[in-house]
Amino acid sequence: MATSAYPPPPPYYRLYKDYEQDPSSAPEPPPPIDGNYKVFGVEREINEVLPSLESRQLYPKGPNIDFKKQLRTLNRELQLHILELADILVERPSQYARRVEDISLIFQNLNHLLKSLRPHQARATLIHMLESQIQRRKQAIEDIKQRREEAQKLLGESLLVLDGSQTN
Amino acid sequence: MDIITQLQEQLSEIAMVAVNTFGTLQRDAPPDRLSSSYPDPLNPNPKPEEDAKPQVPAQPGAAPAQVQPPPAPPQPPALDLAEHPKAMSHALVLAAKRFDALVAALPLSSEEDQLKRIQELQAENEIVGLELQKQLEAAELELKQVEVLFNEATDNGINLKKPD
Numbered sequence: 001m002a003t004s005a006y007p008p009p010p011p012y013y014r015l016y017k018d019y020e021q022d023p024s025s026a027p028e029p030p031p032p033i034d035g036n037y038k039v040f041g042v043e044r045e046i047n048e049v050l051p052s053l054e055s056r057q058l059y060p061k062g063p064n065i066d067f068k069k070q071l072r073t074l075n076r077e078l079q080l081h082i083l084e085l086a087d088i089l090v091e092r093p094s095q096y097a098r099r100v101e102d103i104s105l106i107f108q109n110l111n112h113l114l115k116s117l118r119p120h121q122a123r124a125t126l127i128h129m130l131e132s133q134i135q136r137r138k139q140a141i142e143d144i145k146q147r148r149e150e151a152q153k154l155l156g157e158s159l160l161v162l163d164g165s166q167t168n
Numbered sequence: 169m170d171i172i173t174q175l176q177e178q179l180s181e182i183a184m185v186a187v188n189t190f191g192t193l194q195r196d197a198p199p200d201r202l203s204s205s206y207p208d209p210l211n212p213n214p215k216p217e218e219d220a221k222p223q224v225p226a227q228p229g230a231a232p233a234q235v236q237p238p239p240a241p242p243q244p245p246a247l248d249l250a251e252h253p254k255a256m257s258h259a260l261v262l263a264a265k266r267f268d269a270l271v272a273a274l275p276l277s278s279e280e281d282q283l284k285r286i287q288e289l290q291a292e293n294e295i296v297g298l299e300l301q302k303q304l305e306a307a308e309l310e311l312k313q314v315e316v317l318f319n320e321a322t323d324n325g326i327n328l329k330k331p332d
Contacts, residue, residue, distance in 0.1 A: 067274065067276055068272065071267075072268055072271055075264055075267055075271075078182070079260075079261075082186050082260070086190070089190070107179070111176065114175055114179070117172050117274075120276070120277075120282070121170065121172055123282040123283070124282065126286060127282065127286055127289060130286065130290065130293055131289060133293060134292055134293050134296055137300050140300055141296070141299055141303050144303045144304065144307050145303060147307070148303075148306070148307055155314070
């Protein structure tokens with residue numbers, strides 16, 4: 001694998017020299033990858049799932065998690081722990097490590113919750129895209145209908161004009 | 169920015185404010201008096217003593233708890249020691265409140281609802297797509313007919329034109 005600091009661009013551009021004249025002379029774009037792939041030396045899968053928190057999970061597991069409530073609860077816990085840390089630093093400064101660990105655990109849980117909301121966001125984006133596509137298609141149908149009607153009207157008028165001039 | 173990214177950014181901001189709070193307090197904390205046998209470091213004596221300032225290691229957060237207004241030292245540090253924690257804790261609470269507000273603004277719905285809506289939309293999309301295709305085909309047919317008629321009319325027009 002070539003690992004230079006500033007690698008040159010890939011040489012595929014040469015294959016597209018005659019694209020303007022003959023679009024079929026250039027190769028097709030590569031098909032979507034199936035299975036695992038390598039990026040910068042790291043191997044990844046195509047359907048990456050979020051690894052679970054296992055024993056370090058603070059919020060209750062289960063099929064339906066009330067995200068808003070859990071996020072708010074964890075936020076309050078976080079504030080309490082920060083306050084606790086301040087107190088500990090005043091009274092027993094040498095015991096800060098445990099509190100700092102707790103705070104970082106709470107942050108991990110919060111981030112895990114937020115990341116697990118991403119699939120929901122993806123579905124919502126899909127819904128939005130479908131809705132806007134339906135909207136555009138309906139608009140196009142209306143436009144076409146309108147134009148056809150106009151064309152029919154014009155044809156009818158021109159027919160009347162021709163008939164009128166014929167009978168003259 | 170989408171709301172989940174905003175939430176994540178808000179979370180890092182809370183972390184940053186907390187870390188800055190503790191860091192600033194630890195950095196600016198004045199030394200504390202260990203015991204009455206040592207001279208008070210905050211209260212420099214009339215006779216200067218070089219070894220009279222026992223530096224307590226890591227005595228942070230004690231600044232707001234200490235109420236030892238130094239008589240001689242300049243004013244700015246005293247103000248900072250009281251203002252800093254207030255301002256920073258204000259910022260912390262503000263950041264936490266913003267997080268809560270963002271959480272409240274999350275448009276959540278269950279997964280089944282979303283999947284059902286996606287299926288409905290897909291079905292409607294199919295129907296609308298078919299309708300659009302029908303209209304397109306009809307419009308193209310009419311266009312061809314009009315073109316044929318136009319060509320005929322122009323041909324007749326040319327044929328009927330009196331040669332000069």
